[in-house]
Amino acid sequence: MNKQQLFENIKRKKSFLCVGLDTDIKKIPEHLLKEEDPIFAFNKAIIDATADLCIAYKPNLAFYESLGVKGWIAFEKTVSYIKKNYSDQFIIADAKRGDIGNTSEMYARSFFDELDLDSVTVAPYMGEDSVKPFLIYPEKWVILLALTSNKGSHDFQLTEDANGERLFEKVLKTSQNWASDEQMMYVVGATQGKMFQDIRKHVPNHFLLVPGVGAQGGSLEEVCKYGMNKMCGLIVNSSRAIIYADKTENFAIAAKAAAKAVQVEMEEQLKAIL
Numbered sequence: 265m266n267k268q269q270l271f272e273n274i275k276r277k278k279s280f281l282c283v284g285l286d287t288d289i290k291k292i293p294e295h296l297l298k299e300e301d302p303i304f305a306f307n308k309a310i311i312d313a314t315a316d317l318c319i320a321y322k323p324n325l326a327f328y329e330s331l332g333v334k335g336w337i338a339f340e341k342t343v344s345y346i347k348k349n350y351s352d353q354f355i356i357a358d359a360k361r362g363d364i365g366n367t368s369e370m371y372a373r374s375f376f377d378e379l380d381l382d383s384v385t386v387a388p389y390m391g392e393d394s395v396k397p398f399l400i401y402p403e404k405w406v407i408l409l410a411l412t413s414n415k416g417s418h419d420f421q422l423t424e425d426a427n428g429e430r431l432f433e434k435v436l437k438t439s440q441n442w443a444s445d446e447q448m449m450y451v452v453g454a455t456q457g458k459m460f461q462d463i464r465k466h467v468p469n470h471f472l473l474v475p476g477v478g479a480q481g482g483s484l485e486e487v488c489k490y491g492m493n494k495m496c497g498l499i500v501n502s503s504r505a506i507i508y509a510d511k512t513e514n515f516a517i518a519a520k521a522a523a524k525a526v527q528v529e530m531e532e533q534l535k536a537i538l
Contacts, residue, residue: 265354265382266403267446270471271495273319273352275538278531280496281523282320282356283310284475284503285342286327293511303331303338306515308345310507313520317527320354321346322473322501343379354499355382356473360409362387362394369397376401383407385451385473388435392442399443406448410435411463413453413476436466445470452491454482454500460490468493475501477526484526488533496537502526 265273274280285307289297292306299305311321323342328335346353361371361384368386375384376398383405388395398406411421411432421432429437439448445467452463454476463472472491476482477500484500491498506526510518 267471267495270319270354270499273354274496274534277317277319277527278534279317279319279527280498280500280530280534281318281526282322282354282473282499282501283314283318283506283523284358284501285310285321285323285507286503287323287338287507288327289331291508291511293513293515295513301334301338301341303328303335304341304345306507307338307342309516310519311342311346311350313516314506314523315350315353317520317523318353320356320499320501322356322358322503324358324503340379343381347380356407356499357381357384360385360387361398362390364390365393365397368394372398372401376404383449385409388439392438395439395442399447402447404447406443407473408435408439408448408450410450411452411456411459413455413482417453417456433462433466436463440467449473449499451475454484454487457483457486458490460487464491464493469495469497471495471497471499473499473501475503477502477505484529484533488536492533492537494537496534500526500530 287303287306296302296305323339328339346355357375375381385407386395386398388408423431449471452472452474454474474487477484506519506522509522
């Protein structure tokens with residue numbers, strides 16, 4: 265899915281919502297534990313309930329890897345189900361990979377050759393040779409961590425060099441030599457607020473993956489005010505606030521209602537550019 269196709273999907277659905285599939289076996293409704301594959305059963309119900317309201321799904325690999333082989337099987341089944349039944353969805357592997365070149369090459373093979381995902385999140389702090397192996401796939405997206413939503417992001421990402429350039433700005437500026445806005449996105453946390461203005465000074469045309477709306481307290485209105493561009497340029501993720509909206513047998517209905525509430529707010533924000 266290229267940049268224009270993403271935008272067309274946003275316009276068609278009047279949404280730029282990404283549903284994060286951070287599926288924790290300890291948090292899903294108890295009745296699902298009787299299923300042969302509880303994680304997949306939960307994901308399938310969430311996907312069926314929300315697919316018309318979102319443009320992307322973002323499984324977080326840690327939640328699947330924590331269950332060993334069973335978790336990986338659930339992850340692969342989830343990806344296959346989305347690809348088979350909802351082919352208009354953009355699938356993001358939230359893996360935050362990044363290592364020396366030959367190791368990154370193996371990660372890239374895993375997500376792009378074997379699983380055929382649309383994108384993967386990558387940590388850029390080992391430099392160009394740790395990211396390049398992901399960029400040899402011209403029809404896939406690399407989503408670099410830039411300015412994240414967690415409290416500890418200030419420990420390093422906002423540190424300044426002698427010229428007053430902050431580390432996240434260095435990442436944004438340097439990485440643009442590696443790929444264009446047709447292949448690279450950036451992670452910017454919704455909790456960063458007005459900092460989106462600074463982000464857009466460096467990457468005015470890139471899509472941004474924005475976690476932190478919902479349970480982490482980020483403001484969608486503020487994100488749009490400072491971060492939206494003429495092609496929207498935002499994929500806003502919500503995980504816990506949607507998928508754990510209810511823990512009874514009505515969990516999927518509640519998830520749909522929570523996703524709908526976000527989509528309605530997004531539709532209003534999109535009026536500024538559509």
